[in-house]
Amino acid sequence: MIETNLTTTALKTEPNIGNRILAGIVDYLIIYTFFxxxxxxxxxxxxxxxxxxxxxxxxxxxxxxxxxxxxxxxWFGATLGNSLVGLKPMSIRKSNDNSTFSGTDEKLSFGQSFKRHLLDPIDMFFFGLIGIITIKNTEKNQRLGDIWGNTIVVKTSELKKAE
Known part of the structure; x- marks a missing residue:
């Protein structure tokens, strides 16, 4: 697999609150309908x-x-909801001095993906208020699941610009 390193200078994270909410609604609408x-x-x-x-x-x-x-x-690098709104979760790695981070355009590990979604109920609590607050108040616009899974969520259009 070819791995592309993307640094913070080339890749900017944004809150994308509306798109992230819409992606969550799509994903969990499918899950709740099945249930x-x-x-x-x-x-x-x-x-x-x-x-x-x-x-x-x-x-x-x-x-x-x-x-x-x-x-x-x-399997696909993003959930159905994230794919529909043009978002993609990426693995992050901190530098030795923790001053910079790089994203890698590789699929998340099973553990990272599981950690991200295991905290969905907390991030979505009270109509997503906890997730919105953490996204708005973290340096890399992460929700709790992203922080624990060591991931960021970026626009797929930003990935194409950084290549």
Whole structure:
């Protein structure tokens, strides 16, 4: 695999709040739609008028979430929502003195992708307020999942300019 190093002088991170919100809505609309269809198709009615799934059937929504977030990001370099709005997550590496960073145009590791999406519920809490606050107040416009996964999110158009 050819690896392209992109430095901060050539690659500028921006908050892209609107695009990131839209990407999250697309991704989680697909996930929640699957969940509700699956719940009504395979769930059993309970005493409170709802449905529940138990046993091994309960793993399917979790596996689907992993497939739609981590899996798609591993195979295609970005989730469906990020691809539609022109965003791409990238791995970052800090210099020895922590004064600069470089992004690499390689696919994220499984661990990085998993960390990014494991914190989605926190970043999306209260209509995304936590994610928006952290994106606006971090040097590289990262949400909590990006900080933990050591990633940044950039516009794909910026990648083409930096090459």
């Amino acid at each position: 509700f269809i699956y719940l009504y198709a395979f769930g059993e009615p309970n005493d409170e008028g709802g449905y529940h799934i138990s046993g091994l059937l309960g793993l399917a929504p979790i596996l689907f979430w992993g497939l739609m977030t981590v899996g798609v990001e591993q």
